[in-house]
Amino acid sequence: MNMQQLLFIVLAGSAGYLAFKGYKRIYQNILLGKSAPLSGRASDRWSNVLLVAFGQKKMFKNWIPAIFHLFIYVAFLFTQIELFEIMIDGVFGVHRFFAPILGGLYTFIISCIEVLSFLALIATVVFLYRRNLLKVPRLVKSELNGWPKLDANLILIGELLLVSGIFTMNGADSVLQMRDSIHYPSTGNLAISSWLGPFLFGSLDTVLLQMVERAGWWLHLMVVLGFIVYLPYSKHLHIFLAFPNVYISNLNSRGKMQNMPEIMNEVKSMLGMEATTNSEAYSEIPDFGAKDVFDLSWQNIMNAYTCTECGRCTAVCPANITGKKLSPRKIMMDIRDRTEEVGRNMASGDMKYAKNKENSVPVTLDAQNYDDGKSLFDYISREEIHACTSCNACVEVCPVLINPLEPILNLRRYEILSESAGPHEWVQLFNAMENGGCVWQIPAEREAWRHELT
Ligand code: SF4
Ligand code: SF4
Numbered sequence: 001m002n003m004q005q006l007l008f009i010v011l012a013g014s015a016g017y018l019a020f021k022g023y024k025r026i027y028q029n030i031l032l033g034k035s036a037p038l039s040g041r042a043s044d045r046w047s048n049v050l051l052v053a054f055g056q057k058k059m060f061k062n063w064i065p066a067i068f069h070l071f072i073y074v075a076f077l078f079t080q081i082e083l084f085e086i087m088i089d090g091v092f093g094v095h096r097f098f099a100p101i102l103g104g105l106y107t108f109i110i111s112c113i114e115v116l117s118f119l120a121l122i123a124t125v126v127f128l129y130r131r132n133l134l135k136v137p138r139l140v141k142s143e144l145n146g147w148p149k150l151d152a153n154l155i156l157i158g159e160l161l162l163v164s165g166i167f168t169m170n171g172a173d174s175v176l177q178m179r180d181s182i183h184y185p186s187t188g189n190l191a192i193s194s195w196l197g198p199f200l201f202g203s204l205d206t207v208l209l210q211m212v213e214r215a216g217w218w219l220h221l222m223v224v225l226g227f228i229v230y231l232p233y234s235k236h237l238h239i240f241l242a243f244p245n246v247y248i249s250n251l252n253s254r255g256k257m258q259n260m261p262e263i264m265n266e267v268k269s270m271l272g273m274e275a276t277t278n279s280e281a282y283s284e285i286p287d288f289g290a291k292d293v294f295d296l297s298w299q300n301i302m303n304a305y306t307c308t309e310c311g312r313c314t315a316v317c318p319a320n321i322t323g324k325k326l327s328p329r330k331i332m333m334d335i336r337d338r339t340e341e342v343g344r345n346m347a348s349g350d351m352k353y354a355k356n357k358e359n360s361v362p363v364t365l366d367a368q369n370y371d372d373g374k375s376l377f378d379y380i381s382r383e384e385i386h387a388c389t390s391c392n393a394c395v396e397v398c399p400v401l402i403n404p405l406e407p408i409l410n411l412r413r414y415e416i417l418s419e420s421a422g423p424h425e426w427v428q429l430f431n432a433m434e435n436g437g438c439v440w441q442i443p444a445e446r447e448a449w450r451h452e453l454t
Contacts, residue, residue, distance in 0.1 A: 022232030033298035040251035107188030138311030168216030171197030249401035289413025313394035328404035
C-alpha cells in the first residue's frame with residue numbers, strides 16, 4: 001500500500017466516522033418529536049416522491065431559478081458515478097478503474113458529467129450573484145443574517161471548488177494521455193476537458209502535469225468529503241432529507257386542520273352528542289398543543305431539518321407581505337435551532353437539565369425528564385404566531401412539502417388551551433363561543449335570524 005492509498009483511507013474513514021456521528025445526531029433529534037403514524041396510501045406517497053422530490057414539480061412554478069437549480073441537482077446526482085470510481089481508485093491505488101472496462105460508454109458518462117458540471121458552474125455563479133449582489137428580497141430577510149447566509153455561500157463556493165477539481169483533474173489527464181504517459185488509460189475525447197486541458201495545461205512539463213492532475217483529484221475528493229461531514233450542520237441537508245420528507249408529508253387536503261379528539265369529545269358531550277372515542281378521565285388538566293419540540297410530531301422536526309431556507313413560503317405569506325413579524329421560514333429555522341439545543345443538552349448528560357434534579361436516584365435525560373427552563377416560545381414570539389391567517393399559502397408553495405402552519409397552530413393551541421392566554425380579542429371570541437355558541441355574544445338574536453330563514 002502506497003502513501004497515497006493510506007492517506008485516502010485515513011481521510012475517507014475519518015470523514016465517514018464524523019458523518020455517521022452527524023447523521024445519527026439528526027436522527028436522534030428527529031425522534032425527540034412525538035410519534036405520529038403516517039396516514040394515507042403508500043402509492044400516493046411514492047408518487048409525491050417521484051413528482052415533487054425527483055421531478056422538482058413545485059420548483060417549476062418559477063422557471064428561471066428552477067432551471068438553474070436543476071443544473072446543480074442533476075450534476076449532483078451524476079457526479080456520484082464519478083465519485084464511486086474515485087473511491088475505488090483511492091482504496092486500490094489504481095487510476096480510472098472503469099475506463100478500460102466501459103470503453104466508449106465511459107467517455108459518454110464522463111462527458112455527460114462534464115457538461116452537467118459546466119452548467120452547474122454557471123448556475124452556481126448566478127446563485128452567488130442573486131444572493132449577494134442582486135439581493136432577491138426573499139434571500140435577504142433578517143432571519144438569514146449571520147450563519148444562514150454564510151452557510152448558503154459556503155456551499156456555493158464549495159460547488160465552485162468541486163467543479164474546478166473535476167476540470168483540473170480531467171484536463172490534466174487528457175494532456176497526459178496525449179503524451180502516452182503510463183498509468184493514464186485512455187478516456188476517449190471528453191466533451192470539455194479534451195480541449196480545455198490542452199488550452200490550460202498544454203505547456204506544462206509532464207511531472208508538473210502529473211502534480212496538477214493529482215491536485216485536481218484530491219481537491220475533488222476533499223470537497224466531497226467536506227460536504228458529507230458538513231451537511232448535518234447545514235440547510236443543504238435537504239439534498240438527502242427532501243426525499244423522505246416528501247414521502248412523509250401530509251396527504252390531507254391543504255385546508256384540513258388536525259383534529260383534537262379530547263376537545264371534540266368535550267364539545268360533543270356538551271351538545272349532548274355521543275363522543276366518537278373514549279376520552280380519558282384526566283386527574284389534572286392536560287397540556288394541549290405544543291410548548292416545546294417534544295410536543296411536536298417527528299414529522300414537524302423532520303420538516304425543520306429539511307427546510308432549504310429558500311423563503312418561498314415567506315414570500316407568499318400574507319402576514320409577512322403586509323409587514324407583520326411572521327415569517328414561516330423563520331418558524332422552521334427556529335424549530336431546528338431549538339431541537340439542536342435540546343439535542344445538544346441531552347447529549348451532554350448534564351443533570352442540570354433534568355426535571356427531577358433533586359432526586360437521589362440517577363435519572364436519564366429524556367423527553368419526560370428534560371427541563372432547561374426554555375421552550376419554543378423563547379425562539380418564536382407570540383406576535384409571530386398570532387399573525388398567521390392559516391391561509392396555507394406557505395404549505396402550498398413549499399418545494400419539499402413542508403408544513404409551517406401545523407407547528408404554528410400547535411403553539412397557538414398551547415397558548416389558548418393550556419395557558420388560557422392569547423390576544424384579548426381572541427379570548428373574548430372563544431369565551432363567547434363557549435358560553436353562547438356565537439362569536440358576537442348575541443345568541444338569541446342569531447337564533448331568531450336563523451329561524452326567519454327556515
Ligand atoms: S398559513 Fe400562516 S404562515 Fe403560512 S402563509 Fe398563511 S399566514 Fe403565512
Ligand atoms: S419551509 Fe419550504 S418554502 Fe419555506 S423556506 Fe423552508 S423549504 Fe423554503
